[in-house]
Amino acid sequence: MSTAHTETVTPPWRMLLGYVRPHRWALLLGAVLSLVTGATGLLLPLVARGLIDDLEHDRAITGALVAMSGLVVANAAVGGVGAYVLRRTAESVVLGARRTLSSYLLRLRISAVDRSEPGDLMARITSDTTLLREVTADSLVGLGTGGLTLIATLVMMGVVDPVLLGVTLAVILGASTVLTVIVPRINRASRQAQAAVGVMGASLERVLGALRTVKASGAEHREEERLHEAAEESWRQSVRAAKWSAAAGNTAGLAMQIAFITVLAVGGARVATGAVDVGTLVAFLLYVFYLMMPIQQVVGAITQYQAGSAALSRIQEALSLPAEPRPTAAPLPAPETSPAAVTFEDVRFRYADDLPYVHHGVSFEVPPQGMTAFVGPSGAGKTTVFSLIERFYDPESGVITLDGRDVAQWELPRLRAAIGYVEQDAPVLSGSLRENLLLGHPEADDGQVARVLKTTRLDDLVERLPEGLDTLVGHRGTKLSGGERQRVAIARALLRRPRLLLLDEATSQLDAVNEAALRDTVADVARSTTVLVVAHRLSTVTMADRIVVMDAGRVRAVGTHQELVAADPLYAELAATQFLATTG
Numbered sequence: 033m034s035t036a037h038t039e040t041v042t043p044p045w046r047m048l049l050g051y052v053r054p055h056r057w058a059l060l061l062g063a064v065l066s067l068v069t070g071a072t073g074l075l076l077p078l079v080a081r082g083l084i085d086d087l088e089h090d091r092a093i094t095g096a097l098v099a100m101s102g103l104v105v106a107n108a109a110v111g112g113v114g115a116y117v118l119r120r121t122a123e124s125v126v127l128g129a130r131r132t133l134s135s136y137l138l139r140l141r142i143s144a145v146d147r148s149e150p151g152d153l154m155a156r157i158t159s160d161t162t163l164l165r166e167v168t169a170d171s172l173v174g175l176g177t178g179g180l181t182l183i184a185t186l187v188m189m190g191v192v193d194p195v196l197l198g199v200t201l202a203v204i205l206g207a208s209t210v211l212t213v214i215v216p217r218i219n220r221a222s223r224q225a226q227a228a229v230g231v232m233g234a235s236l237e238r239v240l241g242a243l244r245t246v247k248a249s250g251a252e253h254r255e256e257e258r259l260h261e262a263a264e265e266s267w268r269q270s271v272r273a274a275k276w277s278a279a280a281g282n283t284a285g286l287a288m289q290i291a292f293i294t295v296l297a298v299g300g301a302r303v304a305t306g307a308v309d310v311g312t313l314v315a316f317l318l319y320v321f322y323l324m325m326p327i328q329q330v331v332g333a334i335t336q337y338q339a340g341s342a343a344l345s346r347i348q349e350a351l352s353l354p355a356e357p358r359p360t361a362a363p364l365p366a367p368e369t370s371p372a373a374v375t376f377e378d379v380r381f382r383y384a385d386d387l388p389y390v391h392h393g394v395s396f397e398v399p400p401q402g403m404t405a406f407v408g409p410s411g412a413g414k415t416t417v418f419s420l421i422e423r424f425y426d427p428e429s430g431v432i433t434l435d436g437r438d439v440a441q442w443e444l445p446r447l448r449a450a451i452g453y454v455e456q457d458a459p460v461l462s463g464s465l466r467e468n469l470l471l472g473h474p475e476a477d478d479g480q481v482a483r484v485l486k487t488t489r490l491d492d493l494v495e496r497l498p499e500g501l502d503t504l505v506g507h508r509g510t511k512l513s514g515g516e517r518q519r520v521a522i523a524r525a526l527l528r529r530p531r532l533l534l535l536d537e538a539t540s541q542l543d544a545v546n547e548a549a550l551r552d553t554v555a556d557v558a559r560s561t562t563v564l565v566v567a568h569r570l571s572t573v574t575m576a577d578r579i580v581v582m583d584a585g586r587v588r589a590v591g592t593h594q595e596l597v598a599a600d601p602l603y604a605e606l607a608a609t610q611f612l613a614t615t616g
Contacts, residue, residue: 044341047348048167051125051132058121063173065114070181070326072107076100077188077318084311122168129161129347136351142424144353146383151237152230156350159229160343167340171333178329185326189319193308196316199298200291200323207287211280211331218276218335223342225269230346232262277335284331288324295320359445364473365531371400371562372434372450372532374421379430381420390416392585393430398578403558405565405576407606412582414566415456418534421564422453434532452530454538456566458521460509465494466501468509468520472528480527487553488523490516522550526557533557535565551575570607579603 052059079100086093134157140148190197239246239255246255299313375398381391390413398404406414419425420432423439432439439447452472460468469484470476481501485491493516497503509517522538535554547569555575557563567573574593581589581596581603589600596603 042348044344044348045337047344048164048172048340051129051164052168052172054128055121055124058117058124059168059173062114062118062121063177065110065117066173066177067180069107069111069114070177070184072103072110073322073325076103076107077192077315077322079103080318081311081315084314118168118173119165122165125168126161126165129164130157133157133161133347133350136355139355139358141354141356142419143383144355148353149230149234149237151232151234153350154237155230155233156346159233160226160346163226163340163343166336167343171337171340174329174333174336178326178333182323182326182330185319185323189316189323192312192316192319193299193302195302195307196295196299199294200320203287203291203294204327207283210283211334214276214280214283215334215338218273218280219338219341221269221273221276222339223345225266225273226339226342226346228262228266228269232259232266235259235262273339280331280335281328284327285324288320288327291323292317292320356444360443364449365529369529369531371560373400373436373562374398374532374564375431375433375436376417376420377431377433379420379427379432381416381425381427381430383425389428390585391420391427391430394582394585394587395430396580396587396590398562398564400562401558401560402577403554403563403565403575405567405573405579406582407567407573407579407603408582409602411584413585414582415536418453418536418564418566421532421534422451423447449528450531452525452528452533454518454521454525454533454535456536458514458518458538460505460512460517460520462507463504464499464502465497465505465520468505469501469524469527472524476527484523484526487526488519489549490519490523493519519550530561533561533563535563535567537566537568547571573607 083093083097083100085091137153137157186197186201189200235255235258239259246252295317299308299316302308303310303313376394376396379391379394380389381394382389394413394417406417408414416425420427421434421439423442423444426440434442434447434450461471466481469481473480482491485494494500503511505511505520509520512520518538522535525533525535533554538550538554548571551572554563554565554572558577565572565576567576573579576593578590579593579596580587581600583602589596589603591599593607597607598604
């Protein structure tokens, strides 16, 4: 069953705290070091005021100079260590988010993947999670340490001169009003920019996944325009976000300049009237300068959070897609385990609510052991039978059983451990030939591998390859022929010693010699395993123990080749043409 999350939307800040929580002590250490850096900086104006007083009264200034030098060195050293701790923690947060998201995406229901763009999902792992680095180091910590430093600076300014503090606060309040208008615009632009990055990733994945077709169709220019359009949309939205972020930063900078000029004017007047001395005015002006850093930290934290919250929202969308339960390790069937029995009872199914039904009450029984072939025109629902057995999808109604038990009651890992599945397009993953063979049974020894290589007539291929089993097969197995990829997929399935073997057009790309040899292999496997075959070659169908004829999402006949030729007109027609539909 699906484990889709509820519709309740988690606020981005709460999601961020969830990612940060495992690293809270390291983050706290970095924040403390940042605060210590700020504190040493706050002492500098006071030391400077003492230095000016010493000069006015002709006192020695050596002590004040040593103190200032010590504070500057300590400020730099503590600041450097604090920055490293924060950056390292931020990278750990990104790592945690990527682990969580990648693990979840591997558990997605196939129906959720069908409705998504793979390139967009990849962008959420690569691009969106990267923004968490800045949000953690600059936004979360920046808001905390910058906010505390800002408050501490204002307190120190109040101690030096409350009147000048009032002037400074009035300017800051005006700037804050402007920022409340700018910040939401940064958020909107950031969301649209991240969405555009996802669209660009989806467009690129679409093209690279069918690059031969694109080139053969002469469609490079059209696809190039599509990619450029997505890139330009990302650029436009990023420029919008940058424009408003720059406006926020300049507003803060302008406020500080206005504050400096105002404080200089009001402070100069107060010095002239004798209300304060020159040392106090200099100390206050130093605090005004120092105030710029925490204010920029806070403003930067707020603007950075807007971009981060957009990324967090996209990550949450991915984590809300329907997913399977977290898998647990399940043992593969023992060598002498009995074959499986399969039944469909009045199964109705469609791939989405807005699509027509693929199965309209499909019913059949497959006893343990032997070969059952599924035949019928394209679109009859043959491949869907296999997808439902594997529980890539769940039927809308009806019951599917394995060994008399509803597949919905099986633990998914145990169910799939009992099944070997060779898909229609026989996917081969990037990596070595050995890695592909061991994908479903990584503990298999060299003897087991050698046996399936011989069984599937891959042993000659391995001998010809420069690195043998360790030869890289290329992206999606591009260095192998179509027939070789099919044999690799069959070998991979056989290595699992399945109780139920599902072969979907497993020999469609093999030459006559290899097809005949593999047909004999499948017949041999069927003596000890239940084999279900979607087939279009008459030679494969005639050797089946039973044949299920499907048409328009229904089972119209079941029997042997001889029985069906005599009793079912559709099967007789298919057999007469020596060709059965290749897709289902």
